[in-house]
Amino acid sequence: MSGLLRRLVTVNVVVLLVMLVVLLLLPTYVSNRALLSVLAIANCYVMFAASWDVLSGFTGQVNFGHAAFIGGGGFVVGLLSKYQEGVPALGQLASATVGAALLGVLIGVPCLRLKGPYLALATLSAASALLQLSFVFKAQTGGEEGISGVTRLTESGLGGIGEGLTRLFMGAAFYDGLRPLAQSTYVNYYVTLVVMALVLLGLLRLGYGRRGLVLRSIQQDELAAEAAGVPVVRYKLGAFVLSGALAGLAGGLLVQVRGSVGIDLLFIDLSLLIIIIAAVGGVGTIIGPAIAAYVVMLLQLFYLDKVRFFQENPELKLGAFSLFVIVLLIVQPRGLLPPVMKRLNAPAARRNALTLAAVSAAGAGQASTTSSDVEPATGTDTEPAARG
Amino acid sequence: MDVLVQGALTSATLALVALGFSLVYGVARIVNLTHGSFYLIGAYAAYAAGQAGAPLLLAVLTGVGAAALGGLLLYVLVLQRLEHQEVALLIATLSAAVLVDSVVRYFYGAQDRRLASFADGATTIFGVQVLSSRVVAGVVAAITIVVVLSVLRFTPVGRMVRAVAEDGEAAVLVGIRPRRVMLAVVVVGSALAGLAGVMAAPYGVVNPTMWLLPLTQAFAIVILGGLGSLNGTILAAVVVGFLDRFVAFTFSGGEIYVGLITIAVILTTLVVRPSGLLGQAVAR
Numbered sequence: 001m002s003g004l005l006r007r008l009v010t011v012n013v014v015v016l017l018v019m020l021v022v023l024l025l026l027p028t029y030v031s032n033r034a035l036l037s038v039l040a041i042a043n044c045y046v047m048f049a050a051s052w053d054v055l056s057g058f059t060g061q062v063n064f065g066h067a068a069f070i071g072g073g074g075f076v077v078g079l080l081s082k083y084q085e086g087v088p089a090l091g092q093l094a095s096a097t098v099g100a101a102l103l104g105v106l107i108g109v110p111c112l113r114l115k116g117p118y119l120a121l122a123t124l125s126a127a128s129a130l131l132q133l134s135f136v137f138k139a140q141t142g143g144e145e146g147i148s149g150v151t152r153l154t155e156s157g158l159g160g161i162g163e164g165l166t167r168l169f170m171g172a173a174f175y176d177g178l179r180p181l182a183q184s185t186y187v188n189y190y191v192t193l194v195v196m197a198l199v200l201l202g203l204l205r206l207g208y209g210r211r212g213l214v215l216r217s218i219q220q221d222e223l224a225a226e227a228a229g230v231p232v233v234r235y236k237l238g239a240f241v242l243s244g245a246l247a248g249l250a251g252g253l254l255v256q257v258r259g260s261v262g263i264d265l266l267f268i269d270l271s272l273l274i275i276i277i278a279a280v281g282g283v284g285t286i287i288g289p290a291i292a293a294y295v296v297m298l299l300q301l302f303y304l305d306k307v308r309f310f311q312e313n314p315e316l317k318l319g320a321f322s323l324f325v326i327v328l329l330i331v332q333p334r335g336l337l338p339p340v341m342k343r344l345n346a347p348a349a350r351r352n353a354l355t356l357a358a359v360s361a362a363g364a365g366q367a368s369t370t371s372s373d374v375e376p377a378t379g380t381d382t383e384p385a386a387r388g
Numbered sequence: 389m390d391v392l393v394q395g396a397l398t399s400a401t402l403a404l405v406a407l408g409f410s411l412v413y414g415v416a417r418i419v420n421l422t423h424g425s426f427y428l429i430g431a432y433a434a435y436a437a438g439q440a441g442a443p444l445l446l447a448v449l450t451g452v453g454a455a456a457l458g459g460l461l462l463y464v465l466v467l468q469r470l471e472h473q474e475v476a477l478l479i480a481t482l483s484a485a486v487l488v489d490s491v492v493r494y495f496y497g498a499q500d501r502r503l504a505s506f507a508d509g510a511t512t513i514f515g516v517q518v519l520s521s522r523v524v525a526g527v528v529a530a531i532t533i534v535v536v537l538s539v540l541r542f543t544p545v546g547r548m549v550r551a552v553a554e555d556g557e558a559a560v561l562v563g564i565r566p567r568r569v570m571l572a573v574v575v576v577g578s579a580l581a582g583l584a585g586v587m588a589a590p591y592g593v594v595n596p597t598m599w600l601l602p603l604t605q606a607f608a609i610v611i612l613g614g615l616g617s618l619n620g621t622i623l624a625a626v627v628v629g630f631l632d633r634f635v636a637f638t639f640s641g642g643e644i645y646v647g648l649i650t651i652a653v654i655l656t657t658l659v660v661r662p663s664g665l666l667g668q669a670v671a672r
Contacts, residue, residue: 062475062478062479064478064482110655110658110659114658116419116474116475116478117419117474117478117615118611118658120419120421120478121419121604121607121608121611121654121658122654122655122658124604125604125608125650125651125654125655126651126655128600128647128651129648129651132645132647132648132651133648136645136648268482268486268600269486272482272483272486275479275482276483279479313493315489315490315493315494315498315596316490316491316493316494317490318490319486319487319489319490319491319494322483322484322486322487322490323483323487325479325480325483326466326480326483326484326487329470329476329479329480330466330469330470330480333473333476
């Protein structure tokens, strides 16, 4: 079974590796530092989108409040910088990850038995509850102002990695000749790139491994998955926690790159932007939303910000994206990338479907020792699987 | 006493928004996240009409009309094309809400606006001083709700709507066109939200983010009352309305907590009794 799966992984991994090599070498060919700072932010958004996809694309629990995790992680970093100056940047990131994971439990448990609109509302309101709380504790969170003067990424152990990579790719003399501000641009870029690469590789491995199949089986038919012996509750909650933890990590990282945390990280706008990115890239593919995140962020921060009309009316950027995604949902509901990816993946995907059927059949085989009426449930499980 | 009077008035306005939301869900099975935006559109259209020098009544009608038109466009352009696609509908309607938000921001900026009211000053009810505009809003909302519920219960049109809500396919068999009924319901539901927006605007805040709180409150009310149950919606609106005012009056700076209370209501209901107060067990 793994041999067949590996082929599916390969296409995605190849795309990812090409992407990574291009991004690693990019600074040696492009000396535009503005582009690099935009890409550092985009790297964080890639993680936002990919972590959203693990929960929503795989288990089908569509999260309309992903900003809760991002802002949660961001504010952990911000509050630590403000009140616990002794904590190093790396410790802040770890706390952000753990904090967001706890938030994942807190939100995930009540959400276990919710679906569709109920789940949408619960996640949406969880995020706005955090936003409201940030106003209630205005003295600590700074309210509309947020917290500035956050510990910079360059001051952490991770900064050393970034520095090392910059020296490696750009040459030591080049790095030493830069002003501190310019140095931090390169460090931010490389650190976010490394973290993003690790997160994406991990998620791809998980998503296209056995666990990914289990997660997808929950989306396709929860009852059938349960009948086939899948511990549905554990997986659903696990996806929530993992998604939250990674989003918290990425949120913390973004805050350290920006040097400030604000309530914009808790806004519904951010949650929607992530959904838009995932919808454009193709929900449930990990790599699709990741690539779409680059496209959307570059478009937004590098191109649209230079157009005078959007400079004067920044609010219309998200409006334009919203309009685009509405049209997209009607015209090409599976996203822009999947049709392309599907071409590449076609043979593997077909076998993947077969494998899923085999997995559930095997699972049902185990379960049927205890109960004989699971046979029909298996039928319903393989049926949607065959579509893939 | 303060809480009782104010709570009753707030409940009526909330119920008006939630009624539209509940109708659209009950009949068309669409959770319309753009619903709060019609509240916003109503308020801004009335504001624009007022700026243009229209008399107050005309401004109110403009607000309601604009919201109804918005509902029409939304149904024809978006909702109809995404029939039965639950998640896509949620994403599309939320996107539409943000789109409206940003367009309003483009034309009117982010600052708070003030709207004229039918009645200035304060009125005394049972010894409680209440803003007259709140009283007008509450009374108009209550009357509208009674009218809508009566139409649904006692007229042939109402019977058609209830038929579609119960079983769209069976409705086709007796000569009803479900899509037309759904269109009408979305338009009316949006108009109701628009009316609530216009009436609440003189004492509330008018800015581009004013769609979110009514939306979550309407959603909370509908879930508390049981998705699809109109009586439940009205009952739940009263509960949330009184809670809302109770919190606002009891705690200092209580307006901040109003949103939180709504969310607490939602989450508690979802965990404790997902079918709501008057809803049947939810079929999943």
